[in-house]
């Protein structure tokens with residue numbers, strides 16, 4: 156372990172404590188609410204010192220910044236290639252009629268009709284530089300650097316993932332059955348190789364990858380200064396190691412989604428991770444590869460069916476929108492009477508040729524990264540959103556504006572650690588940090604609500620989620636690519652990224668099955684400490700053969716009505732959480748906020764007094780396990796959300812939304828735990844009938 160890295164970790168911890176104290180009032184208030192809530196759920200034994208717990212998660216502001224500075228200087232320009240931005244073709248403003256072909260009938264309020272006259276501009280089709288030929292799509296473009304080009308990197312020792320043959324053609328079936336089996340949420344982790352700077356500093360690769368899982372080996376110091384290793388194990392839908400190419404990343408993530416875009420699906424693929432972890436490197440090639448496949452489908456499977464492809468590219472910086480294909484022109488966002496989000500003035504290009512798309516992507520990327528003097532600084536403080544929209548003319552009539560069929564959004568998020576920049580000396584940096592934090596939190600909330608099929612998606616939580624609103628409703632798909640650095644110096648940020656990804660994954664509906672509860676438990680629990688001297692490659696058991704969650708899996712069983720919980724979190728004016736107690740009066744009919752399907756699924760197997768005793772015992776054990784998982788997840792949520800709350804507590808930030816959501820989450824979890832406790836009590840009563848000594852749940 157590199158001495159400097161260790162030092163950085165230690166100093167970061169100290170800074171973290173100091174920083175947290177500044178917010179102790181709010182935090183303690185929130186924590187005591189958490190404790191009250193735990194009491195009400197019968198979990199008082201889990202109450203803990205909030206500051207102590209918080210330090211486990213939130214330390215590292217200063218150390219993190221020191222490391223980031225090193226990363227920034229390494230990143231340099233950050234852009235793989237650079238082209239002088241050329242002016243876009245003159246905007247073609249068709250009549251005051253709706254221009255972007257959004258799928259709506261136009262019965263808006265008078266004010267909104269006005270809005271639509273300035274709606275997304277539909278530009279004339281760009282001249283195709285060469286006619287479409289399917290074979291040319293996979294040939295390298297001469298005279299240009301390919302998207303996959305990168306600086307030579309040192310490869311780790313791990314075995315590369317088996318490289319699949321280039322099966323793009325084969326994997327684009329019009330087969331609807333296959334398309335509909337695409338998971339609603341997929342969480343993939345990509346580990347980049349150690350870079351030259353990290354190697355020069357003798358930083359170690361602390362990430363071990365397996366099929367669908369990975370282990371983070373964190374070096375820690377005991378009070379007597381002896382080192383020991385703490386292992387953190389995570390399981391995801393896919394783990395891509397440093398030898399996996401961008402082509403393989405595409406095949407694993409976006410390729411399965413492309414065909415269903417033609418079937419009225421809105422899909423979102425986003426990269427999450429700290430600065431320099433490879434988000435841009437990973438995201439940049441994906442839209443081009445997807446456009447190739449979209450054009451291929453348009454010219455073959457959907458030939459002569461009037462489909463058209465449109466590209467737009469914009470960024471969200473400091474809560475404001477800028478058009479990356481129109482010299483960073485400031486944009487504004489409006490909602491129409493049908494709650495459709497319109498980005499007023501955003502230029503959308505109709506494209507029919509891969510070269511044109513590539514040119515647009517390059518232009519937008521260059522505009523993003525050269526927006527201000529600190530090139531990479533800027534890029535990592537903004538969220539870049541590239542959208543590929545498939546539209547279709549109504550009745551094949553090209554004179555009418557085409558209507559939206561499906562959309563694929565690619566989001567290169569700001570560096571996740573930026574959200575922690577709330578202690579920076581520079582006011583602007585602090586405000587930006589809070590804004591980024593808010594949007595990352597809101598994004599997670601939307602994914603959570605989306606996957607739980609909640610009626611209400613909290614898209615208003617941030618500009619980012621507002622913009623993505625139409626991607627969160629209806630038939631949607633989400634792919635999250637978590638990018639991580641392998642280096643020991645990034646351990647803390649890596650663990651934060653993996654925990655965020657784990658939260659997104661464990662919220663997936665498929666995880667409600669018993670098997671997935673165990674696998675989620677595995678993710679959250681497996682922090683094993685071993686002395687540094689005894690470290691060997693861990694034996695790995697594959698828990699995730701079926702980690703792709705089938706959205707049809709996990710049917711919800713019907714609960715007795717009394718288990719539904721109505722939640723009306725009351726908020727004080729100062730945004731703090733009011734006390735929350737679970738009383739019998741609150742056990743009412745469903746409010747829509749708490750859903751039974753969010754609770755872990757435990758099959759009711761035994762229903763008559765002749766039940767086999769061992770099956771009964773097994774069932775009780777399953778319930779205890781499920782109960783434990785719920786409690787642990789809840790504690791994790793409390794810690795994480797409290798952490799985010801404290802970080803976001805900046806002047807000008809509206810914390811009420813956070814608090815409301817946190818209250819809703821806690822209530823939801825409380826309902827789950829209460830229900831499990833009731834079921835446990837029921838089973839324990841039945842076990843007593845068998846004269847079996849029952850264990851308490853106070854493990």
Ligand SMILES: Nc1ncnc2c1ncn2[C@@H]1O[C@H](COP(=O)(O)OP(=O)(O)OP(=O)(O)O)[C@@H](O)[C@H]1O
Nearest residue numbers: 233305347429430431432433434435436534535570
């Ligand atoms: N898997 C990889 N293989 C080879 N090089 C990589 C890989 N991932 C990232 N890199 C390189 O690492 C550097 C940082 O990557 P990148 O700019 O994509 O990070 P980022 O997460 O987007 O950072 P920021 O948040 O600051 O924008 C780049 O030079 C990139 O080429």
